[in-house]
Structures are given as C-alpha cells and as structure tokens.
Amino acid sequence: MSKINVEGLTKIFGKKTKQARELLNEGSSKDEILQKTGCTVGVNNASFDVEEGEIFVIMGLSGSGKSTLVRLLNRLIEPTKGSVQLDGKDLAKMDTKTLREVRRTDMSMVFQKFGLFPFRTVASNVEYGLEIQGVDRLERREKAEKSLELVGLKGYEDKFPDELSGGMQQRVGLARALANDPEILLMDEAFSALDPLIRKDMQDELLDLQQTMKKTIIFITHDLDEALRIGDRITIMKDGAIVQIGSPEEILTNPSNDYVEKFVEDVDRSKVYTASNVMVRPETVNIEKEGPRVALKRMRDANISSIYVTNRNRKLLGIVHADQVSDLVKNNKDDLEEVLEADVPTVTSETPVTEIMEMLATSGVPIAVVDNDRLNGIIIRGSMLAALTGVEVNEDGSVS
C-alpha cells in the first residue's frame, strides 16, 4: 500500500464553487473559470501515490497550485472534492481531534519563509511540536537538541531566530519538523529563500539525512535542477493539474508535452545525464564468426575508422583500426586477433556525463559503455553534444 494516496483532489477558491466545478468538468480552463465565476482553481483533479521512503517532488511555475496541493495533504486547506488517504485512512473523514493527532505524529511541515516563532529561542521553536503534545520539559529539550545536532546547529539553542542567517533559520525549521519524528515531511519550497550555495548545501544535507531517516518526503520546488537533484520521482503541475509524473530520467528524456519540455529545456543536462543517456548503438564485429573483410566493409559502410570487437555474447574484447585491418586483408590473413587492441576506454552506463567529457577530449576512439563485460553502447562526440543540447540523436549517432 502506498503511504499517501491522492484521488481526484480538487480545490477551488471562491464563492461559486459549484458553478466552477461544473465548468471544470466541462473542460473549461482556469482563466475561463476565473472570468466567469470569479473562482480560482487551486488544484484540479490531482491523483497520485507517494510510496513510503521516497522523495516525491512537486514542481511547477508560480501559481500552478503547489502550495495548495501540499496544504491539502495535511488539510490546512479543505478540499473542494477528492480524497487524501494516509496509510489507507481518509483524511477528509477525520474529526478535528484525529486530524490533530495526525498532524502531531504523522506529518510535519517545513515552510518557505521558515514560519519560525520570533519570540521563542531556537530550542523552544524546535520544541514547539512536542510542547503542545504535553511532552515534559526535559524530554523535549533532549529531543530538540538531538534534532538541532542533526541539522548542524548544536550550540545555537538559546539564540533567537532573527539572530541567525537565512540558511540557519531554515535548518531550525527543518529541525522543528524532525523533532516530532514524523513519518512524512512536507516541504513547501523549503530551500527557495536561500542563496544558491547554501541551497546546494541544504539539498546535500537533506539527501544525507534521508539516507538514515528514510522518511517519506513531499518536496515542493519551482526549480528543476533542485527537483532532479533530490527527487526520486517528480510531478509537474500546470494550472492546478498534474501534467506528468515520472522519475527524473523520464521527465528529462521523455517530456510528456510542450509545457514539460519548456521546463526541461533550461536544465543543465550534464549534471544529471549519465552514459546511458548519451550512448548510441555501436557497430561491432563478432570475432568468433567474422573476419577482417567483414570488419572492413562494416567500417566503410558506417564511415568510421575503427570498430569494436566482441564475442558471441557481446563481451567486449577490444578495438581494431581500419588501416591495420586493411593490411591484414592485403596480406591475406584471417585473424583479427593480430591487430586487436585490448586497451580501450570504458565506462559503465551509470558514469556521469561530466566524467565522460574529459575522457572524450583525450581519447582518439569512441568510449565503450560496458556493464558486466557486455558492450551496451558507445559514446562519440556527436552523440554527446546532441544529447546535451536536447536534440534527438539517431541510433547511428547522427543528428536529426
């Protein structure tokens, strides 16, 4: 069972929600509905599942309904329609007491503008969630200190929020959410107010923490780089509706429509691509049944000057060059083994593109992508460039 199950969730802000709902069902756009009824569509018929322990990123432009969606998950906003199930329990059917209990123990939230209590010290901010549950002073102080240590703020217990930098304040916000030890963390643009360097630190830190915590995290951002860095899965929203859900890979390589593609366009692909994204299908010769003549013909046909050699099982054996192979043919020799060069540059399909670029710069031959001895593909400069600039790459490495 999924940790969170969202089904047909809709939120319409305004007075004439009934009329707006009808229009929405008829397929009217957000703008039309605003014009006709004065209602704003916050979230439109969103459905998705979040699995236990994953970082689920929700992404979209400003006003696309991210904040509304995440607030529907802990019912800070009441839905107009649809359901949110937490471990199979319907949030909308809970009475205030049960809902309060869920908010106290099951999910905590981190806010974009931190939402710290300015009149409370750092420690007492972090203690807040425990304090309202009636946890006794010593125990909650202990937990607060632990959670402050976790985010690297040991020693700042008695400071006030306005004495800390933005990054530190957000750590306090994170510590406050962690102190309750919730199963689910809701993070609404938690890092957006931070400057880029600190932001990257915080992302790393969150990933580090997640290694040990294994929480279910719903992370809102409008920054694709951030989404790709930390997301296990990414959801893209537009005008309140979900346009695509997928792994970072899928979003990048297979944007479901123009909107997603626009998003994806700007991303620095070299940061997220690995060898598998930029390799093409290699020309090979099978040394067990093919000789120099086949090799030479294949090189001529493909207009290349060297070719990788494998055995029947596609195990990579080495590379042969056109000039040496044609010498073999001239001398009427049959065995490719004589000119086989075993020392070739290889990477695995998981190798990040940044590393491959350096290899490409110095290597005279294509780079072989090898997993478990099997040759899966090769990387040539053309295919690399094409992939990084977002142009389609054909099987043979040409660009369309």
Add this chain to the structure above:
Amino acid sequence: MDLFPSMPLAQWIDDFVDWLNNAEFIFDGIEAFISFLLLILTESLGVIPEWIFIIALTVVTFIFGGRKTGLALFVLIGLFFIDNLNYWDDMILTLSLVLSATMISVLIGVPIGIWMSKNNILEQIIKPILDFMQTMPAFVYLIPAVAFFGIGMEPGVVASVIFAMPPTIRLTNLGIRQVSSEVIEASDAFGSTAGQKLWKVQLPMARTTIMAGINQTIMLALSMVVIASMIGASGLGEQVYYAVGRNQAGQGFEAGIAIVILAIILDRITQSIGSSSR
C-alpha cells in the same frame, strides 16, 4: 421642518435607562467589584512610604524599561516633585482610578478583541460601535454612570472604562489579525489546539500591538480624571476641578502638572514593556 414631530430619542433613552435600573442587583455587583478593586489599589499603594515607592518605581522602570537612565531619572524627579507639591495622596487616588479602569478595560477589551479577530461579522458590528464610543463627548458617559452608580469614584471608573476601552479592543483585534499566515500555518501544521495557538502564538506575536492599545487606554483613562471629578471622583482631577471653580490658577496648574508627570511616567513604562524585545 415642523412637518415631522421631533423624534423622542431622549425619551427613549431615558426609558431605556429606567428599564436598566430594574437590573439593579447587577449594577450593585459591579459597583461592589469596582469598590473592592479601588480599595485594594489605594490601600496597597497608599501604605508604601513615599520614598520607598519612588525608589522602587525608579528601579523597576530602569530594569524593565530597557535600562534607560534618562527615563529612570525622570521618574525619580517627577515623583519627588509631586510629593513635594503635597499631591501624593491625590496622586495615589488618581493612579488607583486609572489603574482600575485600565484593568477592567483590559479584562473586558482583550477578550472582545480576540473574539472579534476570529469573526469577520463581529468585527463589522463592533467597529462602528467603537467609533461611536470614542467620538461621543466623554461628558455624556457621566450621565448613565451617575444613574446607575451614584456619585463617587465608582461611576468615575465606569465612565473611564467606557471611554478608554476602545483602543484595547481595536488593537487586540488588529494585533491578532496581523500575525503572519505562515506562523499561524506552522502552529496549525504541528497540531495545536485553538487555545494553544492563541496562547502560544497569537497573543505573544500580537503583544506589542496589544500593549500599544493598553497604553492608549491608560492615556484616555488619565484624560478622564478631571471629567470624572465632576461626579465626585477624588484625586488630582478633583484638585484641578476645585481650582477651576475657585479661580485659583496656581493650584490648578500644580495639580495639572502632577497629572502630566503621571501621564508621562505611565506612558513610558507601558511603551517600554511593549517594545522591549521579547
């Protein structure tokens, strides 16, 4: 304009006031409470020897007023000056009147302000009433006060409360409404009950604004002391009132200065409490 008979508004209000007299036991209760409050204040403030009072208030102002030497010095000299002019006992009476009016205003005004902040319709209803209460000439409040509580200190307190309470209500409402939505969301998201949210988040966040309201209430109450003396409230106001009646400019001025000094001291102390960080 003779076409319409003039509306018997005065008659209606008189009738209403008469009718209210039926609820005498309530007013007796209120009067007893106010008397009790006044008694405690005058007795407890009155038994303190002048010099201890002066030094204690100076020290308290210094410590809680943000450690400003000038302010502490002003309190010291101002109170000494009042004592020197032989208005000490009157000052204690006036202070008791102002403090009890303020306490009652806070006791009633803050809850009304809180209630109002949580209910938009209520806000719409109460706001014009507050405007009305504040624009009505303060003298008018003396009439019902006398009608229900006779003459003396108690009706003075009642009139002062009616006149001075609006800023406390207004600014409590404003202060709570101004608390940033993200902080409110935070307290909700962690599962606070409404009471926890109010006591642990909203009131502390609104404290500065509420204190500004209480400060205004004190000042308004103080501005009522001369008026209240017309219905028999004793204290510095009474001295001014007498002086006016007997055309004694000097005495009136002395008592007036004493009121001003008291006003400045109360103003600065409450302002410091409001703005002192955390």
